[in-house]
Amino acid sequence: MTRHRRAQERRQDEMDGGRDHPLRVTLSELMHLRALPLDRVPLRLRQWVFLVEPDARTSEAAFVALFAPGQDPALGRVVVADEDGGWLWERHQEFSTWTWFAYGPLGRELGFQPQPEASFFWLDGAPGQVFRGVEISVSAPGAAAPTDADLGRHIDLQRCVSCEAFDGAARIWTDFRLREGGAGRIHVHNLSLANDEVSRLVQTLLEIGNYRKLALIGFPPAREMLAWLDGAEARLAAITSGLAAGEDSQAVLDRLLALSAEVELRAASSRFRRGATESYHRLTLDRLEALRERRIPGHSTMSEFIARRLLPAMRTRQASDRRLDDLSLRIARSGDLLRTTLGLAQDRQNQETLRGMDASLQLQTKLQGLVEGLSIFAVGYYVLGLLGYLLKPWLHGVAEHLMSGLVPLVLIAVAASLHRRKKRLIDEAH
Structure with missing residues (x-):
């Protein structure tokens, strides 16, 4: 019974996340982090891209917090929305995006009619420089295709890009030109977009324009x-x-x-x-x-x-x-x-230095040999002088003959002594 209860408690701990990796939930939510909160059409949307310096991020977060109480800008995303629309702020590595969206009929202006400036409060106080602006409108599914006259008021039809997207579920028009308010315009004619395809298509169009311009x-x-x-x-x-x-x-x-x-x-x-x-x-x-x-x-x-x-x-x-x-x-x-x-x-x-040193050593060796030769005679002279002082008082008459015979012996002895002394010094040096 106890073993069964422990197994139940262990399974309950696992269900409560007791064995969860710290990033399990974070990484799961990451897959949905950048999705636009767009759930119906017709839709009008405007987005601004702000280039923001790293040292302005703190003031940017404080600015966002003023208009989104209860939300944490440190998470990098703030959404304020109701049934009529709303706005969205997102922080990226070197830029931020401000997105305004509203639901309702597009009318003959295809959703590109002017909006009250109060709706875009970030244009007056948000840190950074406006780098890009774009307007996108999406029609209701099955709505009549826009006429050339309606499109022509907002898009240059002679030089526009127009193609079907999402395998024919929608058709888009845009001319990549800045219009009133410094924004480009894209109109999406909704043929059969379903589920979250509106959100994904709009986000794809926004990112194509943003990344293209950032690359430039x-x-x-x-x-x-x-x-x-x-x-x-x-x-x-x-x-x-x-x-x-x-x-x-x-x-x-x-x-x-x-x-x-x-x-x-x-x-x-x-x-x-x-x-x-x-x-x-x-x-x-x-x-x-x-x-x-x-x-x-x-x-x-x-x-x-x-x-x-x-x-x-x-x-x-x-x-x-x-x-x-x-x-x-x-x-x-x-x-x-x-x-x-x-x-x-x-x-x-x-x-060259070594050759010079070698020549110098050779000269020094020759001079040393000359000095040694002279030293033998000098030392021999002094030794003979000392012997003369020693022998003259005792050997009257024959001292000069004896001294002359001692000269070669003294010189040989002095030379041998100096040679042994030199050899001893060399051995000690090694």
Whole structure:
């Protein structure tokens, strides 16, 4: 009985989350975190993208909290909605989005009629810079298709992008031009969107535009980088030519180090934007694929329109990145060559120094031998002088003859003594 009760308690603990991984619930909710809270049509929506600096995030959270009591902006998402519509704020890595939406008939203006400025309170106080604005309207399912006259008041039909989306469940029109209020316009004619397809389609359209424009942030710096690279590559060529011509190695090294520092500074300052551009480009392509377009005769699809304008910019960005990386490698190779040149010059200098030291040692050895020879005679002279003082008082008359006979013996003895002393010093040194 006790064992059965313990098993029941264990199963209850498991159901209550006693064995849950700390991220189990968080990761499950993550799949639904960015879904738009759109549950019916007709629908009108406006979104603004704000670029927000990291040091402005705290003031942004405080601003959001003023209009959403009871919600925590630190979670990165705030929704205020009722049966008529609402607004949504979301924080992303380097930008934030403010989205206003309302339900109700679109009318002949297709939902693009002016709205009271009070509905968009963030335009007056939210931190950051407005980077993009877009209006989207979605008709009711089965509604009559918009006339060219109605569409033409808001979208340039001669240059617009129009295609079916979600395998023919909807048709979209947009011309990618800024209209009143600085926003682009997209109209979605709802043919058979069902369940959450309205929310997913609108979100896909928003993300295509947002990521496309964010990817293009890297284009102007890339063009500026290409212009700088022309000059930098010419400088490297001049440095390499100077190295080959035998210019002063230190002067060449100074110029090479200055150029290398500039290249590394450029690479460091552009590293984040390079990665962000590639990421936004990939996200744009992914969202275009998720749109599942069908061609409408006489019009470009969104993928075709964006590809014609986005891909050249991305290739420019990639070209500047490759040239910068290549320049860095070439500088490194030039540095290796310069180090080799300096090393060879140092080796030659060391060899000359060693040869000079060897000659000096040989001369010193010869001088030392001369000094040693002279030392033998000097020491012998003093020894003979001492012997003379010692023998003269005792050997009258024969002292001079005896002293002359002792001269070679004394010199031999002194030489042998100095030789033994020198050998002992050398042995002690080793």
